[in-house]
Amino acid sequence: MAEKGSAGLVPVIVFGNIVILLCGLALFAETIWATTDPYYVYPVLGATGKDDVFAGGWIGIFCGFSFFLLGVYGVIASVKSSRTMFMVYLVLMMVVYIFECASCITSFTHRDYMINSNIVKWQMLSRFMDNSSSRSIEVTNFWKRIMLDKQCCGVDGPQDWVDYDSTFRHSYAEYEAPWPFWCCTRDNNFQILNKQACQVGLSPYLFTTGCFEHIGHAINSYTWGISWFGFAILMWTMLVMMATMYHYFTM
Known part of the structure; x- marks a missing residue:
């Protein structure tokens, strides 16, 4: 059985x-x-x-x-x-x-x-535009690519670059570039449509959403x-x- x-x-x-x-x-x-x-x-x-x-x-x-x-x-x-x-x-x-x-x-x-957006944000602020190591260069290239490809800026938005200190800010004054120019909208030839409008934060010329999503x-x-x-x-x-x-x- x-x-x-x-x-x-x-x-x-x-x-x-x-x-x-x-x-x-x-x-x-x-x-x-x-x-x-x-x-x-x-x-x-x-x-x-x-x-x-x-x-x-x-x-x-x-x-x-x-x-x-x-x-x-x-x-x-x-x-x-x-x-x-x-x-x-x-x-x-x-x-x-x-x-x-x-x-x-x-x-x-x-x-x-x-x-965790705070961890990613800290990494972005501390490594973007830092050319002292290959790892930081990789991170910089990553953010350049994702901000252009996904039409986003920063982790939570372009204000990240204004509200927090960053390696990028050590290279560019806030009046000159409040955020990286990779946050600016571009034409089919990847030329910035309106640099001045992007600098002052006009939404048609600036990516206003964050990349963390x-x-x-x-x-x-x-x-x-x-x-x-x-x-x-x-x-x-x-x-x-x-x-x-x-x-x-x-x-």
């Missing part, structure tokens, strides 16, 4: 492993997408030393491909009904499970640190792919492993 009862789990285990291998492929692709940094926000994370969102992504690449291979192996083990294969499957799956837990936790905890969106997108999708796979994998363990001990 025990063998008959456990034999009924074989189709469930096969289906569960098919889902795991498909999710593993999806996780593999998604974490590759995240680690290639399509939003180009790595300089912001790297300058604070909190770039472990990407470290979690690299672990996720390994785990995604491993889930795919173990899903295939689990299907074969279920079809052959081999106790040895089931034991190897459970041991390897537990190892990958632990690594994926580390990936999810690492990415999520470091995401919480970076979703775009930065936060990028970091959240990476975290969702690495942590939340990985967490969902872990929950499903736990159920499949429990069913496999029950089948193993009742064979």
Whole structure:
């Protein structure tokens, strides 16, 4: 009776492993997408030393491909009904499970640190236009690019450059440039439309929204792919492993 009862789990285990291998492929692709940094926000994370969102992504690449291979192996083990294969499957799956837990936790905890406009603002004010290190140059280039591409200025808005002291202010007096000229609207040839109007803060010629929304969106997108999708796979994998363990001990 025990063998008959456990034999009924074989189709469930096969289906569960098919889902795991498909999710593993999806996780593999998604974490590759995240680690290639399509939003180009790595300089912001790297300058604070909190770039472990990407470290979690690299672990996720390994785990995604491993889930795919173990899903295939689990299907074969279920079809052959081999106790040895089931034991190897459970041991390897537990190892990958632990690594994926580390990936999810690492990415999520470091995401919480970076979703803080004050930290990003301090970094911008202290490093923008600072050419003393390669890291600061990367941050400067990042802000130049995002302010032009996303048509935004500063973290919360152009007033950031007026209300706080900054490295930029040491290079330009407030009457000369209240904010960087990358905050000014430009024509198709990337020439400033009206420099004087931008200097006095006229909205058609000055980007009045902050850039933090775009930065936060990028970091959240990476975290969702690495942590939340990985967490969902872990929950499903736990159920499949429990069913496999029950089948193993009742064979």
